[in-house]
Amino acid sequence: MREVLKYDCFNKDVSIVNCYELKADYDSFKVKTIPDDLIEWIDFVCSCRDGNEEYKQYDIIIGKVADDKVFRVVDMYHQGIWDRDRALKEIKVYETYDQIAFISQKAIDNLLAYSSSYEVK
Numbered sequence: 527m528r529e530v531l532k533y534d535c536f537n538k539d540v541s542i543v544n545c546y547e548l549k550a551d552y553d554s555f556k557v558k559t560i561p562d563d564l565i566e567w568i569d570f571v572c573s574c575r576d577g578n579e580e581y582k583q584y585d586i587i588i589g590k591v592a593d594d595k596v597f598r599v600v601d602m603y604h605q606g607i608w609d610r611d612r613a614l615k616e617i618k619v620y621e622t623y624d625q626i627a628f629i630s631q632k633a634i635d636n637l638l639a640y641s642s643s644y645e646v647k
Contacts, residue, residue: 541646547639548626552586555633560589564614572604585633591625 558581560567567590574581581587592600596617603613628634 539647542643543646544643545641547641549637549639552637555585555630555637556583557586557588558584560587562590564590564617565610568600568603568610568613568617571600575600575604581627581629585628585630586637587627587629589625589627591623593620593623595620596622 560570570580570589571592590596599608599613599616599620602608602616603610608616628638
C-alpha cells in the first residue's frame with residue numbers, strides 16, 4: 527500500500543486536492559496578524575529568511591502570500607539591491623492574496639477538519 531501511495535504522489539498526470547473546513551474560533555491560540563502594512567510584512571518575511579525563529583512563538587500567522595513575482599521583489603530587498611521604498615512600490619503593482627499559516631500542530635488538529643477530496647487531471 528505504501529508503494530502505491532508513493533507512486534501516486536509522483537504521478538504527474540493526476541493531482542489530488544484535499545478540502546478542509548476551518549473553524550473560526552482562534553481565541554485559545556496565539557495568532558500573529560500582519561496587517562495590510564507591507565512594511566511590517568516584508569520585514570517579517572526577511573527576518574524569517576535570515577533564520578529568525580520568531581514565527582515559532584505563534585500557532586497561526588495571517589498575512590500576505592509571496593507568490594513568484596512578489597517573492598522576486600522581496601529577494602531584491604533582502605539582498606540589499608533595492609531599498610525598502612523601491613521594494614514596496616514594486617509590490618504594490620502586483621495583486622496580493624492573504625494566507626493563513628498553521629505553525630503549530632495544535633492549531634492544525636483543533637481548527638482544521640477534513641471534508642473531502644477530488645482528482646484534478
